[in-house]
Amino acid sequence: MASRSEELSVTSTRHFTHGATAVVTRQQMDEAVAGTSPYKVLAQTPGVNFTSDDALGIDTWSVGLFVRGFSKSQLGVTLDGIPLGDQGYQKYNGLDINSAITQDNIGAMSVSKGGGAVDVPSTTNLGGAITFNSLDPKHKMGGTISQMFGSYNGFRTFVRFDSGDLNKTGTRFYTSYMRTDSGKWKGEGTQFQQQVNFKLVQPVAEQSSISAFFDWSDMEMWGYEDLSFDALKTLGQRVDIYYPDYKRAYLAAQGVYSGGIGKLSDPLDGAYYDGGTTEQNFLGALTADFTLADNLKWKTIAYGHSDSMNSSYTDPYDPSPNGSPLSEQLYQPQLRRFGLTSDLTYDINHNSINTGVWYENNSYTNGYFLYEEPLLGQGAPLKAVGPYTTYGPAFSHPWQSAYHTNTFQFHLQDTWFILPSLSLNGGFRSFLQTTGGGATYNNPAESGVDQLPSGGLTTAGAFLPHIALDWHFARQHELYFDMAENLRGYNYGGYQSGSLPSAWQAHDQASFLALRKTLKPERSWVYTLGYRFTSKYFAANADLYRVDYYNRMQSITTGSLVDPHSTVTNVGNVGLNGADAQAVIMPIKNLSISNSMSYAHSIYENNLTSGDVVYDTKGKHTVGYPSWMYTGQLSYAYRNASAHLDANYVGKRYFSYTNDTSVPGYWLVSLGARYRFKNVWRAHDVIFDFNVYNLLNHPYIATIGESGYPLSGDRQSMLPGEPRAYFGSVKMDF
Numbered sequence: 001m002a003s004r005s006e007e008l009s010v011t012s013t014r015h016f017t018h019g020a021t022a023v024v025t026r027q028q029m030d031e032a033v034a035g036t037s038p039y040k041v042l043a044q045t046p047g048v049n050f051t052s053d054d055a056l057g058i059d060t061w062s063v064g065l066f067v068r069g070f071s072k073s074q075l076g077v078t079l080d081g082i083p084l085g086d087q088g089y090q091k092y093n094g095l096d097i098n099s100a101i102t103q104d105n106i107g108a109m110s111v112s113k114g115g116g117a118v119d120v121p122s123t124t125n126l127g128g129a130i131t132f133n134s135l136d137p138k139h140k141m142g143g144t145i146s147q148m149f150g151s152y153n154g155f156r157t158f159v160r161f162d163s164g165d166l167n168k169t170g171t172r173f174y175t176s177y178m179r180t181d182s183g184k185w186k187g188e189g190t191q192f193q194q195q196v197n198f199k200l201v202q203p204v205a206e207q208s209s210i211s212a213f214f215d216w217s218d219m220e221m222w223g224y225e226d227l228s229f230d231a232l233k234t235l236g237q238r239v240d241i242y243y244p245d246y247k248r249a250y251l252a253a254q255g256v257y258s259g260g261i262g263k264l265s266d267p268l269d270g271a272y273y274d275g276g277t278t279e280q281n282f283l284g285a286l287t288a289d290f291t292l293a294d295n296l297k298w299k300t301i302a303y304g305h306s307d308s309m310n311s312s313y314t315d316p317y318d319p320s321p322n323g324s325p326l327s328e329q330l331y332q333p334q335l336r337r338f339g340l341t342s343d344l345t346y347d348i349n350h351n352s353i354n355t356g357v358w359y360e361n362n363s364y365t366n367g368y369f370l371y372e373e374p375l376l377g378q379g380a381p382l383k384a385v386g387p388y389t390t391y392g393p394a395f396s397h398p399w400q401s402a403y404h405t406n407t408f409q410f411h412l413q414d415t416w417f418i419l420p421s422l423s424l425n426g427g428f429r430s431f432l433q434t435t436g437g438g439a440t441y442n443n444p445a446e447s448g449v450d451q452l453p454s455g456g457l458t459t460a461g462a463f464l465p466h467i468a469l470d471w472h473f474a475r476q477h478e479l480y481f482d483m484a485e486n487l488r489g490y491n492y493g494g495y496q497s498g499s500l501p502s503a504w505q506a507h508d509q510a511s512f513l514a515l516r517k518t519l520k521p522e523r524s525w526v527y528t529l530g531y532r533f534t535s536k537y538f539a540a541n542a543d544l545y546r547v548d549y550y551n552r553m554q555s556i557t558t559g560s561l562v563d564p565h566s567t568v569t570n571v572g573n574v575g576l577n578g579a580d581a582q583a584v585i586m587p588i589k590n591l592s593i594s595n596s597m598s599y600a601h602s603i604y605e606n607n608l609t610s611g612d613v614v615y616d617t618k619g620k621h622t623v624g625y626p627s628w629m630y631t632g633q634l635s636y637a638y639r640n641a642s643a644h645l646d647a648n649y650v651g652k653r654y655f656s657y658t659n660d661t662s663v664p665g666y667w668l669v670s671l672g673a674r675y676r677f678k679n680v681w682r683a684h685d686v687i688f689d690f691n692v693y694n695l696l697n698h699p700y701i702a703t704i705g706e707s708g709y710p711l712s713g714d715r716q717s718m719l720p721g722e723p724r725a726y727f728g729s730v731k732m733d734f
């Protein structure tokens with residue numbers, strides 16, 4: 001159970017709740033374009049930064065998410081208590097929320113911008129927790145049909161059926177299907193996803209239930225070209241992969257360039273024929289939530305998850321054996337995990353005591369393969385989304401890796417209600433994570449290394465405390481304090497397979513063994529002090545926070561996009577001081593004016609050493625996260641009509657560790673309108689929506705660092721955001 005200071009209780013039309021937690025309701029999600037990533041909606045809250053190269057935020061390669069300086073791989077994320085793990089691209093222990101549940105089936109979501117409650121099952125949490133709660137099946141039989149149309153041939157269909165109560169005990173379920181298919185806003189290729197959700201609830205007595213949840217998702221995403229400052233200056237934001245023009249890519253790989261590609265400092269690394277991702281996930285969970293006595297509750301969740309992924313790019317550096325100057329490079333990560341959480345809550349006198357355990361077993365594999373592309377005019381080229389064996393099996397298999405991880409966590413906490421208006425939560429968690437593995441196959445002639453990294457690492461945190469105080473010292477005033485220590489388990493992943501900072505990315509076995517002697521897990525202390533005021537016409541919230549971040553691991557990346565060279569480095573300590581403030585004015589009925597501002601001063605506290613070179617990073621800003629952010633919204637409703645205007649500002653973000661390169665800030669303005677018809681034919685609601693994304697058509701760089709950050713200077717690791725786009729939808733509730 002989360003501390004009472006972090007319980008979810010909306011106190012205004014925007015994002016104000018008890019303690020250091022902010023909630024986004026189903027109503028707020030409905031204001032966004034149908035199918036928008038929940039993380040993008042969550043970014044309306046102060047201190048949360050979300051970026052993506054597409055308007056809906058579903059292109060997994062391009063997603064960037066920060067909460068007060070902590071990235072998507074450094075947060076604790078759960079769905080109905082099921083741990084979703086690391087939210088990065090090639091997920092070694094988790095599942096992206098867009099693949100875990102269809103957005104339409106989410107009832108509410110919250111972000112704890114303090115340390116996160118101790119009962120959150122996570123080994124990745126360093127600076128907060130994000131929780132998602134799914135909708136329950138309805139008691140009355142019915143359904144929903146939603147159809148969205150958008151720019152660039154965008155289509156999204158969602159259908160849901162609710163069984164209603166099937167018997168006197170209240171047995172009920174829903175099942176839904178979602179299909180999204182859209183063209184890219186530049187270049188060719190499609191972005192496709194389909195998903196099935198199923199949820200069954202069986203009440204047991206009056207206050208107990210057993211529920212089952214199932215999710216299947218299937219995705220095929222053609223990617224956009226990762227750009228550098230050189231490419232942006234020379235070619236502009238509209239340059240993209242060559243697909244479907246195989247001839248131009250073929251000739252470029254031979255050194256015959258068309259257009260402005262030849263003006264790049266490295267023309268061969270300027271554009272690729274194709275690139276993309278396919279992914280298929282299965283997630284299932286069984287939950288028993290029992291009230292054993294009036295003051296005693298027990299909740300247990302058993303879950304399983306399977307993930308199969310293909311991540312590919314055309315490689316102009318490794319020619320095919322048949323003489324083609326191109327080949328298709330492919331990473332194939334696969335994940336299987338099973339787990340159990342169980343906790344008890346006991347209320348006695350003025351105390352609510354909660355304790356529980358979490359166990360997870362995880363098997364992860366990844367391999368790197370190269371497949372043959374045809375000679376020009378002698379067959380159709382391979383596609384980024386497969387199949388890959390059209391011209392035979394892989395002609396090159398440099399390496400294969402496998403990892404086995406066991407995680408155990410215990411937590412204990414007590415919420416003491418000192419006064420009706422004053423509560424104090426104190427608790428701790430302990431976790432142990434052991435990972436063994438590394439290279440299971442190595443071809444030295446192709447990998448360039450005689451012995452790839454292999455071995456085991458253990459992360460142990462015996463006592464990770466959390467204290468939260470919540471004081472409603474007057475009817476409309478709330479003061480809260482949150483303090484927590486967190487520890488992050490070691491990452492693990494394929495050899496040289498991305499920007500994930502993993503010890504197994506060390507150059508060879510000797511480097512891994514040397515790194516293991518000095519390696520320390522990432523650790524943080526997070527302090528938050530906040531004040532909140534709420535009234536009928538005005539609501540305000542302000543936070544001051546401090547983060548002390550120790551042993552920050554970074555993957556320093558050089559080389560080309562398809563031939564990266566990663567060096568795992570402890571960049572030392574990071575200090576972050578920040579403040580968030582939000583004010584909502586409701587001067588008349590149904591009119592809301594919201595403004596929020598976030599400031600973060602995040603700096604490295606040590607110089608960085610790479611080999612024999614010392615880089616001047618002490619006192620420099622951390623990469624990727626802006627110092628300034630602003631979010632504003634004007635919304636108004638009249639009878640069955642409503643409209644809203646959103647404005648967002650993201651300040652300058654540093655691109656290199658030495659801060660000699662940076663990406664300028666940008667504004668985004670979006671517009672939305674809705675009209676609801678009631679009792680039309682058999683539907684009790686028919687809703688029409690119209691939205692305009694990037695209303696001012698402002699060009700901007702959305703995501704940076706998706707393929708790593710350079711120590712200094714330039715790198716092909718930036719993605720522009722989508723220009724102005726239009727979306728319309730119709731939704732019918734039966």
